[in-house]
Amino acid sequence: MSTNSELAEILRGIADLLDLQGERFKPAAYRRAAQSIDSLPDDVRQMSARGELRTIPGVGDAIAEKIREYLRDGHIPYYERLSQEVPAGVRELMRLPGVGPKTARRFLTEFGIQGPAELAAAIDAGKLEGAAGFKERKIAQLKQAVAAGTPSGVRTPLKDAWQVAEDLVRALRANAPVEQIVVAGSLRRRRETVGDLDILVTSGSAEAVFNAFSALPGVVEIRLRGPTKETVIVRGGLQVDLRVVEPASFGAALQYFTGSKEHNVAIRTRARDLGLKINEYGVVRGEERVAGVTEEEVYGAIGLRYIPPEIRENLGEIELAEKGTLPALVEPHELHGDLHVHLSPDAGPEEVDRLRQEAVELGWSFLGFVTTHPPGTLAKSALDRIEHWRQVKASGPRVLLGQEASFGAAVGAATAEYTITNLTGVSRPPTGAPTSASRPLFAGHLGVATAASAATVEGLTTWIKWAGKAHIGLEVGPRGAGDGLDSAGVRQTITAGIPIHITAGVTGPADHLRDQLIALGLARRGWATADRTLNRTLPGAA
Protein backbone atom coordinates (compact mmCIF):
# COMPACT_ATOMS: atom_id res chain seq x y z
CA MET A 1 0.00 0.00 0.00
CA SER A 2 1.27 3.40 -0.83
CA THR A 3 1.89 6.05 1.77
CA ASN A 4 -1.13 7.92 0.44
CA SER A 5 -3.56 5.05 0.94
CA GLU A 6 -2.09 4.12 4.34
CA LEU A 7 -2.58 7.65 5.52
CA ALA A 8 -6.09 7.87 4.09
CA GLU A 9 -6.97 4.63 5.87
CA ILE A 10 -5.82 6.06 9.20
CA LEU A 11 -7.75 9.30 8.68
CA ARG A 12 -10.86 7.26 7.95
CA GLY A 13 -10.21 5.32 11.13
CA ILE A 14 -10.09 8.57 13.08
CA ALA A 15 -13.37 9.59 11.45
CA ASP A 16 -15.04 6.32 12.53
CA LEU A 17 -13.83 6.73 16.09
CA LEU A 18 -14.98 10.34 16.25
CA ASP A 19 -18.33 9.21 14.87
CA LEU A 20 -18.63 6.76 17.75
CA GLN A 21 -17.94 9.56 20.17
CA GLY A 22 -20.83 11.51 18.75
CA GLU A 23 -18.76 14.27 17.16
CA ARG A 24 -20.87 16.24 14.70
CA PHE A 25 -18.58 17.66 12.03
CA LYS A 26 -15.10 16.35 12.60
CA PRO A 27 -15.77 12.91 11.08
CA ALA A 28 -16.76 14.46 7.78
CA ALA A 29 -13.69 16.69 7.88
CA TYR A 30 -11.36 13.70 8.35
CA ARG A 31 -13.14 11.73 5.62
CA ARG A 32 -12.86 14.60 3.20
CA ALA A 33 -9.13 14.83 3.86
CA ALA A 34 -8.82 11.03 3.46
CA GLN A 35 -10.65 11.12 0.15
CA SER A 36 -8.46 13.93 -1.15
CA ILE A 37 -5.30 12.10 -0.22
CA ASP A 38 -6.55 8.88 -1.78
CA SER A 39 -7.10 10.52 -5.12
CA LEU A 40 -4.03 12.71 -5.01
CA PRO A 41 -2.01 12.50 -8.21
CA ASP A 42 1.15 13.07 -6.21
CA ASP A 43 2.99 11.42 -3.34
CA VAL A 44 2.00 12.96 -0.03
CA ARG A 45 5.56 12.54 1.25
CA GLN A 46 6.92 14.64 -1.58
CA MET A 47 4.18 17.21 -1.11
CA SER A 48 5.04 17.44 2.56
CA ALA A 49 8.71 17.94 1.69
CA ARG A 50 7.69 20.79 -0.60
CA GLY A 51 5.51 22.30 2.10
CA GLU A 52 2.34 21.79 0.09
CA LEU A 53 0.19 19.81 2.52
CA ARG A 54 -2.14 22.73 3.09
CA THR A 55 -2.95 22.90 -0.60
CA ILE A 56 -4.71 19.51 -0.35
CA PRO A 57 -8.48 20.10 -0.22
CA GLY A 58 -9.77 19.43 3.27
CA VAL A 59 -6.36 19.54 4.92
CA GLY A 60 -5.94 22.35 7.41
CA ASP A 61 -3.43 23.02 10.17
CA ALA A 62 -4.54 20.18 12.44
CA ILE A 63 -4.63 17.42 9.85
CA ALA A 64 -1.43 18.65 8.18
CA GLU A 65 0.35 18.31 11.51
CA LYS A 66 -0.97 14.76 11.93
CA ILE A 67 0.25 13.90 8.44
CA ARG A 68 3.69 15.19 9.29
CA GLU A 69 3.67 13.11 12.49
CA TYR A 70 2.85 10.05 10.45
CA LEU A 71 5.55 10.69 7.87
CA ARG A 72 8.13 11.37 10.54
CA ASP A 73 7.28 8.77 13.22
CA GLY A 74 5.14 6.24 11.41
CA HIS A 75 2.20 6.74 13.73
CA ILE A 76 -0.25 9.37 14.93
CA PRO A 77 -0.65 9.65 18.72
CA TYR A 78 -4.15 11.15 18.41
CA TYR A 79 -5.32 8.07 16.50
CA GLU A 80 -3.77 5.72 19.01
CA ARG A 81 -5.37 7.54 21.89
CA LEU A 82 -8.81 7.37 20.25
CA SER A 83 -8.33 3.70 19.40
CA GLN A 84 -7.65 2.84 23.02
CA GLU A 85 -10.93 4.37 24.08
CA VAL A 86 -13.02 2.08 21.89
CA PRO A 87 -12.75 -1.73 21.56
CA ALA A 88 -11.63 -2.73 18.08
CA GLY A 89 -14.78 -4.77 17.38
CA VAL A 90 -17.04 -1.75 17.75
CA ARG A 91 -15.79 -0.32 14.46
CA GLU A 92 -16.77 -3.62 12.86
CA LEU A 93 -20.26 -3.30 14.30
CA MET A 94 -20.57 0.05 12.55
CA ARG A 95 -19.96 -1.63 9.20
CA LEU A 96 -22.98 -3.89 9.51
CA PRO A 97 -25.82 -2.69 7.31
CA GLY A 98 -28.34 -0.79 9.38
CA VAL A 99 -25.86 -0.10 12.15
CA GLY A 100 -24.34 3.36 12.35
CA PRO A 101 -22.31 5.09 15.01
CA LYS A 102 -25.29 5.72 17.30
CA THR A 103 -26.41 2.12 17.36
CA ALA A 104 -22.87 0.75 17.71
CA ARG A 105 -22.34 3.11 20.62
CA ARG A 106 -25.53 1.89 22.29
CA PHE A 107 -24.49 -1.72 21.88
CA LEU A 108 -21.30 -0.94 23.76
CA THR A 109 -22.63 1.27 26.51
CA GLU A 110 -26.00 -0.36 27.20
CA PHE A 111 -25.22 -3.99 26.50
CA GLY A 112 -21.45 -4.25 26.76
CA ILE A 113 -21.33 -5.64 23.21
CA GLN A 114 -17.83 -5.22 21.81
CA GLY A 115 -18.09 -6.85 18.39
CA PRO A 116 -20.19 -8.76 15.88
CA ALA A 117 -19.72 -12.12 17.65
CA GLU A 118 -20.94 -10.71 20.94
CA LEU A 119 -23.87 -9.10 19.16
CA ALA A 120 -24.87 -12.47 17.73
CA ALA A 121 -24.66 -14.04 21.19
CA ALA A 122 -26.71 -11.23 22.73
CA ILE A 123 -29.41 -11.64 20.09
CA ASP A 124 -29.56 -15.40 20.64
CA ALA A 125 -29.78 -14.88 24.39
CA GLY A 126 -32.69 -12.48 23.85
CA LYS A 127 -30.89 -9.62 25.56
CA LEU A 128 -32.03 -7.02 23.06
CA GLU A 129 -35.72 -7.81 23.40
CA GLY A 130 -37.70 -5.13 25.12
CA ALA A 131 -35.01 -2.46 24.74
CA ALA A 132 -36.19 0.83 23.26
CA GLY A 133 -35.78 0.90 19.51
CA PHE A 134 -35.22 -2.84 19.15
CA LYS A 135 -38.41 -4.54 18.16
CA GLU A 136 -38.88 -7.80 16.37
CA ARG A 137 -38.12 -6.56 12.88
CA LYS A 138 -35.03 -4.61 13.85
CA ILE A 139 -33.67 -7.60 15.76
CA ALA A 140 -34.37 -9.91 12.82
CA GLN A 141 -32.56 -7.47 10.53
CA LEU A 142 -29.57 -7.37 12.88
CA LYS A 143 -29.49 -11.13 13.15
CA GLN A 144 -29.38 -11.46 9.40
CA ALA A 145 -26.70 -8.77 9.12
CA VAL A 146 -24.46 -10.53 11.63
CA ALA A 147 -25.03 -13.91 10.00
CA ALA A 148 -24.05 -12.47 6.62
CA GLY A 149 -20.83 -11.27 8.23
CA THR A 150 -19.26 -7.84 8.17
CA PRO A 151 -19.24 -6.70 4.58
CA SER A 152 -15.63 -6.93 3.59
CA GLY A 153 -15.86 -3.60 1.86
CA VAL A 154 -14.45 -5.25 -1.23
CA ARG A 155 -15.20 -3.28 -4.33
CA THR A 156 -15.77 -4.85 -7.70
CA PRO A 157 -13.17 -4.20 -10.42
CA LEU A 158 -14.51 -1.78 -13.02
CA LYS A 159 -14.27 -4.33 -15.83
CA ASP A 160 -16.43 -6.85 -13.97
CA ALA A 161 -18.97 -4.26 -12.84
CA TRP A 162 -19.14 -2.96 -16.41
CA GLN A 163 -20.21 -6.40 -17.63
CA VAL A 164 -22.89 -6.73 -14.93
CA ALA A 165 -24.18 -3.25 -15.74
CA GLU A 166 -24.36 -3.95 -19.49
CA ASP A 167 -26.34 -7.13 -18.84
CA LEU A 168 -28.77 -5.38 -16.48
CA VAL A 169 -29.36 -2.49 -18.86
CA ARG A 170 -30.00 -4.88 -21.74
CA ALA A 171 -32.41 -6.93 -19.62
CA LEU A 172 -34.28 -3.85 -18.40
CA ARG A 173 -34.66 -2.49 -21.91
CA ALA A 174 -36.09 -5.82 -22.99
CA ASN A 175 -38.40 -6.45 -20.05
CA ALA A 176 -39.41 -3.12 -18.52
CA PRO A 177 -41.12 0.01 -19.85
CA VAL A 178 -38.01 2.19 -19.61
CA GLU A 179 -37.40 5.26 -21.75
CA GLN A 180 -34.05 6.76 -20.78
CA ILE A 181 -31.66 4.48 -18.93
CA VAL A 182 -28.15 5.35 -17.72
CA VAL A 183 -25.75 3.80 -15.24
CA ALA A 184 -24.58 6.59 -12.94
CA GLY A 185 -22.40 6.39 -9.83
CA SER A 186 -18.76 5.48 -9.69
CA LEU A 187 -19.07 3.28 -12.79
CA ARG A 188 -19.96 6.36 -14.82
CA ARG A 189 -16.97 8.11 -13.27
CA ARG A 190 -14.91 5.06 -14.28
CA ARG A 191 -13.40 4.45 -10.90
CA GLU A 192 -11.01 1.49 -10.90
CA THR A 193 -13.33 -0.26 -8.50
CA VAL A 194 -17.07 0.06 -8.01
CA GLY A 195 -18.90 -0.33 -4.70
CA ASP A 196 -22.39 -0.60 -6.14
CA LEU A 197 -24.30 0.19 -9.32
CA ASP A 198 -26.67 3.15 -9.63
CA ILE A 199 -29.09 2.83 -12.51
CA LEU A 200 -31.33 5.73 -13.44
CA VAL A 201 -34.40 5.41 -15.65
CA THR A 202 -37.37 7.43 -16.81
CA SER A 203 -40.60 5.53 -17.23
CA GLY A 204 -44.35 5.90 -17.31
CA SER A 205 -44.66 3.30 -14.59
CA ALA A 206 -42.17 2.96 -11.79
CA GLU A 207 -44.08 0.00 -10.46
CA ALA A 208 -43.82 -1.94 -13.70
CA VAL A 209 -40.08 -1.20 -13.83
CA PHE A 210 -39.53 -2.42 -10.27
CA ASN A 211 -41.61 -5.53 -10.87
CA ALA A 212 -39.56 -6.39 -13.93
CA PHE A 213 -36.31 -5.55 -12.15
CA SER A 214 -37.13 -7.74 -9.14
CA ALA A 215 -37.91 -10.64 -11.45
CA LEU A 216 -34.63 -10.57 -13.39
CA PRO A 217 -32.82 -13.90 -13.11
CA GLY A 218 -29.63 -12.37 -11.74
CA VAL A 219 -31.38 -10.73 -8.79
CA VAL A 220 -30.91 -12.78 -5.63
CA GLU A 221 -32.23 -10.47 -2.92
CA ILE A 222 -34.42 -7.39 -2.64
CA ARG A 223 -33.05 -5.07 0.00
CA LEU A 224 -35.60 -2.30 -0.03
CA ARG A 225 -38.27 -0.90 -2.28
CA GLY A 226 -40.01 2.44 -2.17
CA PRO A 227 -42.02 4.45 -4.70
CA THR A 228 -38.97 5.84 -6.51
CA LYS A 229 -36.14 3.50 -5.58
CA GLU A 230 -35.37 -0.17 -5.32
CA THR A 231 -32.20 -1.77 -4.00
CA VAL A 232 -31.28 -5.36 -4.83
CA ILE A 233 -28.32 -7.69 -4.62
CA VAL A 234 -27.38 -9.47 -7.83
CA ARG A 235 -25.54 -12.73 -8.27
CA GLY A 236 -21.92 -12.16 -7.33
CA GLY A 237 -22.93 -9.95 -4.42
CA LEU A 238 -22.97 -6.56 -6.11
CA GLN A 239 -25.61 -4.12 -4.81
CA VAL A 240 -27.70 -2.35 -7.44
CA ASP A 241 -29.82 0.74 -6.82
CA LEU A 242 -32.48 1.45 -9.43
CA ARG A 243 -34.20 4.83 -9.43
CA VAL A 244 -37.10 6.05 -11.49
CA VAL A 245 -37.17 9.81 -12.07
CA GLU A 246 -39.27 12.30 -14.02
CA PRO A 247 -37.91 13.33 -17.43
CA ALA A 248 -37.86 16.96 -16.24
CA SER A 249 -35.47 15.91 -13.48
CA PHE A 250 -33.35 13.46 -15.42
CA GLY A 251 -30.33 15.73 -15.82
CA ALA A 252 -30.39 16.81 -12.20
CA ALA A 253 -30.76 13.24 -11.00
CA LEU A 254 -27.98 12.05 -13.31
CA GLN A 255 -25.71 14.80 -12.05
CA TYR A 256 -26.55 14.02 -8.45
CA PHE A 257 -26.24 10.25 -8.60
CA THR A 258 -23.04 10.34 -10.63
CA GLY A 259 -21.23 12.14 -7.81
CA SER A 260 -18.66 12.11 -6.52
CA LYS A 261 -19.92 13.14 -3.16
CA GLU A 262 -17.09 15.65 -2.84
CA HIS A 263 -17.87 17.12 -6.24
CA ASN A 264 -21.57 17.40 -5.38
CA VAL A 265 -20.98 19.08 -2.06
CA ALA A 266 -18.83 21.66 -3.82
CA ILE A 267 -21.44 22.12 -6.56
CA ARG A 268 -24.26 22.60 -4.07
CA THR A 269 -22.29 24.99 -1.95
CA ARG A 270 -21.57 27.02 -5.07
CA ALA A 271 -25.25 26.99 -5.97
CA ARG A 272 -26.21 28.18 -2.53
CA ASP A 273 -23.75 31.05 -2.78
CA LEU A 274 -25.49 32.04 -6.01
CA GLY A 275 -28.91 32.00 -4.33
CA LEU A 276 -29.85 28.69 -5.94
CA LYS A 277 -30.60 25.26 -4.61
CA ILE A 278 -29.63 22.00 -6.31
CA ASN A 279 -31.19 18.68 -5.47
CA GLU A 280 -31.85 15.56 -7.52
CA TYR A 281 -35.01 17.13 -8.95
CA GLY A 282 -33.52 20.25 -10.38
CA VAL A 283 -32.01 23.64 -9.79
CA VAL A 284 -34.40 26.10 -8.18
CA ARG A 285 -34.33 29.80 -7.33
CA GLY A 286 -36.92 30.23 -4.62
CA GLU A 287 -39.98 28.58 -6.12
CA GLU A 288 -38.80 28.91 -9.68
CA ARG A 289 -37.22 25.93 -11.35
CA VAL A 290 -34.32 26.98 -13.57
CA ALA A 291 -32.72 23.69 -14.73
CA GLY A 292 -32.95 19.92 -14.51
CA VAL A 293 -33.61 18.26 -17.88
CA THR A 294 -29.94 17.83 -18.82
CA GLU A 295 -26.65 17.92 -16.97
CA GLU A 296 -25.40 20.69 -19.24
CA GLU A 297 -28.33 22.78 -18.00
CA VAL A 298 -27.52 22.06 -14.36
CA TYR A 299 -23.88 23.09 -14.73
CA GLY A 300 -24.86 26.05 -16.86
CA ALA A 301 -27.25 27.30 -14.18
CA ILE A 302 -24.34 27.76 -11.80
CA GLY A 303 -22.06 29.32 -14.37
CA LEU A 304 -19.98 26.27 -15.22
CA ARG A 305 -19.08 24.46 -18.42
CA TYR A 306 -20.12 20.84 -18.60
CA ILE A 307 -17.75 18.70 -16.56
CA PRO A 308 -17.09 15.15 -17.83
CA PRO A 309 -18.14 12.52 -15.27
CA GLU A 310 -14.67 10.96 -15.09
CA ILE A 311 -13.11 14.00 -13.47
CA ARG A 312 -15.88 14.94 -11.03
CA GLU A 313 -13.82 14.56 -7.88
CA ASN A 314 -13.42 18.14 -6.67
CA LEU A 315 -9.76 18.01 -7.61
CA GLY A 316 -9.66 21.31 -9.45
CA GLU A 317 -12.21 20.63 -12.19
CA ILE A 318 -14.79 23.10 -10.89
CA GLU A 319 -12.38 26.02 -10.93
CA LEU A 320 -11.36 25.20 -14.51
CA ALA A 321 -15.00 24.77 -15.58
CA GLU A 322 -15.69 28.23 -14.23
CA LYS A 323 -12.85 29.73 -16.26
CA GLY A 324 -13.75 27.61 -19.28
CA THR A 325 -10.28 26.06 -19.39
CA LEU A 326 -11.04 22.39 -18.78
CA PRO A 327 -8.78 20.17 -20.90
CA ALA A 328 -10.44 18.41 -23.84
CA LEU A 329 -10.32 14.79 -22.68
CA VAL A 330 -9.59 12.16 -25.30
CA GLU A 331 -12.80 10.93 -26.96
CA PRO A 332 -13.71 7.46 -28.26
CA HIS A 333 -13.62 8.65 -31.88
CA GLU A 334 -10.03 9.78 -31.40
CA LEU A 335 -8.81 6.24 -30.80
CA HIS A 336 -8.07 4.67 -34.14
CA GLY A 337 -6.60 1.38 -33.06
CA ASP A 338 -4.84 -0.73 -30.49
CA LEU A 339 -1.21 -1.81 -30.71
CA HIS A 340 -1.19 -4.37 -27.95
CA VAL A 341 -3.43 -7.29 -28.95
CA HIS A 342 -2.32 -10.74 -27.81
CA LEU A 343 -3.48 -14.08 -29.11
CA SER A 344 -3.47 -17.11 -26.89
CA PRO A 345 -0.85 -19.70 -27.92
CA ASP A 346 -3.49 -22.09 -29.31
CA ALA A 347 -5.42 -19.42 -31.22
CA GLY A 348 -6.07 -20.27 -34.84
CA PRO A 349 -6.77 -18.10 -37.89
CA GLU A 350 -10.45 -17.68 -36.98
CA GLU A 351 -9.41 -15.77 -33.84
CA VAL A 352 -7.40 -13.37 -35.98
CA ASP A 353 -10.44 -12.88 -38.21
CA ARG A 354 -12.75 -12.32 -35.24
CA LEU A 355 -10.57 -9.56 -33.86
CA ARG A 356 -10.10 -7.96 -37.26
CA GLN A 357 -13.87 -8.00 -37.74
CA GLU A 358 -14.34 -6.29 -34.36
CA ALA A 359 -11.83 -3.66 -35.43
CA VAL A 360 -13.83 -3.12 -38.64
CA GLU A 361 -17.00 -2.62 -36.61
CA LEU A 362 -15.22 -0.15 -34.37
CA GLY A 363 -14.08 1.78 -37.44
CA TRP A 364 -10.44 1.46 -36.56
CA SER A 365 -7.69 2.26 -39.02
CA PHE A 366 -5.08 -0.07 -37.52
CA LEU A 367 -4.85 -3.21 -35.43
CA GLY A 368 -1.54 -4.32 -33.97
CA PHE A 369 -1.08 -7.95 -33.04
CA VAL A 370 1.87 -8.56 -30.80
CA THR A 371 4.03 -11.61 -30.52
CA THR A 372 6.21 -12.18 -27.55
CA HIS A 373 9.89 -12.50 -28.25
CA PRO A 374 10.90 -14.99 -29.48
CA PRO A 375 7.73 -15.31 -31.57
CA GLY A 376 7.44 -19.09 -31.32
CA THR A 377 4.60 -18.73 -28.84
CA LEU A 378 2.04 -18.15 -31.58
CA ALA A 379 0.61 -20.93 -33.70
CA LYS A 380 1.90 -20.75 -37.27
CA SER A 381 -1.63 -20.74 -38.66
CA ALA A 382 -2.42 -17.58 -36.70
CA LEU A 383 0.83 -15.92 -37.74
CA ASP A 384 0.11 -16.81 -41.36
CA ARG A 385 -3.34 -15.26 -41.08
CA ILE A 386 -1.89 -12.06 -39.64
CA GLU A 387 0.62 -12.06 -42.49
CA HIS A 388 -2.25 -12.51 -44.94
CA TRP A 389 -4.10 -9.47 -43.64
CA ARG A 390 -0.88 -7.47 -43.65
CA GLN A 391 -0.50 -8.11 -47.37
CA VAL A 392 -4.10 -7.53 -48.35
CA LYS A 393 -4.86 -4.03 -49.50
CA ALA A 394 -8.51 -4.37 -48.63
CA SER A 395 -10.63 -1.81 -46.88
CA GLY A 396 -10.63 -2.02 -43.12
CA PRO A 397 -7.90 -1.60 -40.57
CA ARG A 398 -4.27 -1.96 -41.48
CA VAL A 399 -3.05 -5.05 -39.67
CA LEU A 400 0.35 -4.76 -38.03
CA LEU A 401 2.67 -7.18 -36.37
CA GLY A 402 4.58 -5.96 -33.39
CA GLN A 403 6.69 -7.72 -30.86
CA GLU A 404 6.76 -7.54 -27.16
CA ALA A 405 10.20 -7.98 -25.68
CA SER A 406 11.12 -8.46 -22.08
CA PHE A 407 12.72 -5.44 -20.67
CA GLY A 408 16.36 -5.19 -21.69
CA ALA A 409 16.22 -8.19 -24.02
CA ALA A 410 17.72 -7.94 -27.47
CA VAL A 411 15.00 -7.65 -30.07
CA GLY A 412 15.49 -9.59 -33.25
CA ALA A 413 12.40 -10.38 -35.28
CA ALA A 414 12.95 -8.51 -38.50
CA THR A 415 9.30 -8.85 -39.49
CA ALA A 416 8.02 -6.89 -36.51
CA GLU A 417 7.02 -3.33 -37.32
CA TYR A 418 7.33 -2.01 -33.80
CA THR A 419 8.36 -3.05 -30.33
CA ILE A 420 6.79 -2.88 -26.91
CA THR A 421 8.78 -3.34 -23.75
CA ASN A 422 7.29 -5.74 -21.26
CA LEU A 423 8.08 -4.75 -17.70
CA THR A 424 6.96 -7.98 -16.05
CA GLY A 425 9.28 -8.79 -13.23
CA VAL A 426 11.22 -5.56 -13.44
CA SER A 427 11.17 -4.05 -9.99
CA ARG A 428 12.65 -0.71 -10.80
CA PRO A 429 13.79 1.20 -13.85
CA PRO A 430 17.41 1.07 -14.90
CA THR A 431 19.47 4.15 -15.24
CA GLY A 432 19.80 5.32 -18.79
CA ALA A 433 17.77 4.72 -21.90
CA PRO A 434 16.56 1.39 -23.33
CA THR A 435 19.42 -0.67 -24.66
CA SER A 436 17.73 -2.31 -27.62
CA ALA A 437 18.54 -1.09 -31.07
CA SER A 438 14.94 -0.45 -31.97
CA ARG A 439 13.34 1.83 -29.48
CA PRO A 440 10.04 0.60 -27.99
CA LEU A 441 6.92 2.69 -28.51
CA PHE A 442 5.70 2.17 -25.01
CA ALA A 443 6.05 0.01 -21.92
CA GLY A 444 3.28 -2.40 -21.09
CA HIS A 445 2.39 -4.61 -18.13
CA LEU A 446 3.62 -1.94 -15.82
CA GLY A 447 1.31 -2.85 -12.98
CA VAL A 448 1.72 -6.61 -12.91
CA ALA A 449 5.33 -6.36 -13.49
CA THR A 450 6.32 -3.98 -10.92
CA ALA A 451 3.60 -4.37 -8.34
CA ALA A 452 6.10 -3.84 -5.59
CA SER A 453 7.30 -0.49 -6.83
CA ALA A 454 5.11 0.98 -9.55
CA ALA A 455 1.93 0.35 -7.59
CA THR A 456 2.97 3.06 -5.20
CA VAL A 457 2.84 6.65 -6.22
CA GLU A 458 6.45 7.22 -5.30
CA GLY A 459 7.51 4.13 -7.28
CA LEU A 460 5.65 5.34 -10.32
CA THR A 461 7.47 8.65 -10.23
CA THR A 462 10.74 6.90 -11.02
CA TRP A 463 9.15 5.03 -13.93
CA ILE A 464 7.77 8.22 -15.36
CA LYS A 465 11.19 9.83 -15.23
CA TRP A 466 12.64 6.82 -17.00
CA ALA A 467 9.95 6.91 -19.69
CA GLY A 468 10.71 10.57 -20.23
CA LYS A 469 14.42 9.93 -20.70
CA ALA A 470 13.73 6.96 -22.96
CA HIS A 471 11.11 8.89 -24.98
CA ILE A 472 8.54 6.13 -24.71
CA GLY A 473 4.99 5.94 -23.46
CA LEU A 474 3.29 4.03 -20.66
CA GLU A 475 0.18 1.93 -20.95
CA VAL A 476 -3.28 1.98 -19.42
CA GLY A 477 -5.63 -0.99 -19.80
CA PRO A 478 -9.12 -1.93 -18.65
CA ARG A 479 -7.80 -3.56 -15.49
CA GLY A 480 -6.18 -0.39 -14.22
CA ALA A 481 -3.33 -0.90 -11.80
CA GLY A 482 -3.65 -4.66 -12.22
CA ASP A 483 -1.98 -4.42 -15.59
CA GLY A 484 -0.85 -0.89 -16.25
CA LEU A 485 -1.35 2.63 -15.01
CA ASP A 486 -4.32 3.48 -12.85
CA SER A 487 -6.05 6.80 -13.35
CA ALA A 488 -3.94 8.62 -10.78
CA GLY A 489 -0.91 7.23 -12.59
CA VAL A 490 -2.27 8.48 -15.90
CA ARG A 491 -2.67 11.96 -14.50
CA GLN A 492 0.88 11.93 -13.20
CA THR A 493 2.13 10.60 -16.53
CA ILE A 494 0.21 13.13 -18.60
CA THR A 495 1.31 15.96 -16.33
CA ALA A 496 4.92 14.92 -16.93
CA GLY A 497 4.33 15.14 -20.70
CA ILE A 498 4.68 11.38 -21.27
CA PRO A 499 2.28 9.83 -23.82
CA ILE A 500 0.03 6.89 -23.02
CA HIS A 501 -1.18 3.91 -24.99
CA ILE A 502 -4.78 2.92 -24.29
CA THR A 503 -5.30 -0.80 -24.76
CA ALA A 504 -8.27 -3.16 -24.68
CA GLY A 505 -6.00 -5.67 -22.96
CA VAL A 506 -7.01 -8.54 -25.22
CA THR A 507 -5.18 -11.77 -24.38
CA GLY A 508 -7.61 -14.50 -25.33
CA PRO A 509 -10.94 -15.57 -26.84
CA ALA A 510 -13.00 -14.13 -23.96
CA ASP A 511 -11.70 -10.59 -24.50
CA HIS A 512 -13.01 -7.91 -26.81
CA LEU A 513 -11.52 -4.89 -28.48
CA ARG A 514 -14.43 -2.75 -27.28
CA ASP A 515 -12.99 -3.15 -23.77
CA GLN A 516 -10.71 -0.34 -24.89
CA LEU A 517 -13.61 1.91 -23.86
CA ILE A 518 -13.08 0.88 -20.25
CA ALA A 519 -9.40 1.76 -20.46
CA LEU A 520 -10.36 5.01 -22.16
CA GLY A 521 -12.50 5.84 -19.14
CA LEU A 522 -9.53 5.33 -16.83
CA ALA A 523 -7.40 7.49 -19.10
CA ARG A 524 -9.99 10.29 -19.10
CA ARG A 525 -10.19 9.97 -15.34
CA GLY A 526 -6.49 10.74 -15.40
CA TRP A 527 -7.19 13.89 -17.49
CA ALA A 528 -5.70 12.34 -20.65
CA THR A 529 -5.94 14.42 -23.81
CA ALA A 530 -5.81 13.20 -27.41
CA ASP A 531 -2.47 14.83 -28.13
CA ARG A 532 -0.85 12.66 -25.47
CA THR A 533 -2.41 9.45 -26.74
CA LEU A 534 -0.53 6.99 -28.95
CA ASN A 535 -3.69 5.42 -30.38
CA ARG A 536 -4.35 8.30 -32.72
CA THR A 537 -1.92 7.41 -35.47
CA LEU A 538 -0.03 4.48 -36.89
CA PRO A 539 3.38 4.00 -35.34
CA GLY A 540 5.93 5.83 -37.38
CA ALA A 541 3.33 7.94 -39.14
CA ALA A 542 3.26 10.71 -36.55
Place this chain on the structure above:
DNA sequence: GCCGTTTTCGGCCCGACTGTTTTCAGTCG
Protein backbone atom coordinates in the same frame (compact mmCIF):
# COMPACT_ATOMS: atom_id res chain seq x y z
C1' DG B 1 -11.72 20.21 11.77
C1' DC B 2 -12.24 23.07 7.64
C1' DC B 3 -13.33 27.15 5.24
C1' DG B 4 -14.48 32.12 3.37
C1' DT B 5 -15.64 37.80 -3.78
C1' DT B 6 -21.34 38.90 1.51
C1' DT B 7 -17.69 35.50 6.98
C1' DT B 8 -11.25 34.44 10.77
C1' DC B 9 -16.66 32.86 13.48
C1' DG B 10 -20.45 30.23 12.49
C1' DG B 11 -21.80 27.66 9.55
C1' DC B 12 -21.18 22.73 7.54
C1' DC B 13 -25.71 19.03 0.91
C1' DC B 14 -29.93 17.02 1.02
C1' DG B 15 -33.43 13.75 0.39
C1' DA B 16 -35.24 8.60 0.64
C1' DC B 17 -36.21 4.83 3.30
C1' DT B 18 -36.87 2.08 7.59
C1' DG B 19 -38.50 1.19 11.92
C1' DT B 20 -40.08 3.09 15.50
C1' DT B 21 -42.25 6.80 16.43
C1' DT B 22 -47.91 9.71 16.96
C1' DT B 23 -43.75 13.77 14.47
C1' DC B 24 -38.92 11.54 14.34
C1' DA B 25 -34.05 9.50 14.68
C1' DG B 26 -30.84 6.85 12.46
C1' DT B 27 -28.80 5.25 8.38
C1' DC B 28 -27.50 5.56 3.74
C1' DG B 29 -25.82 7.38 -0.51
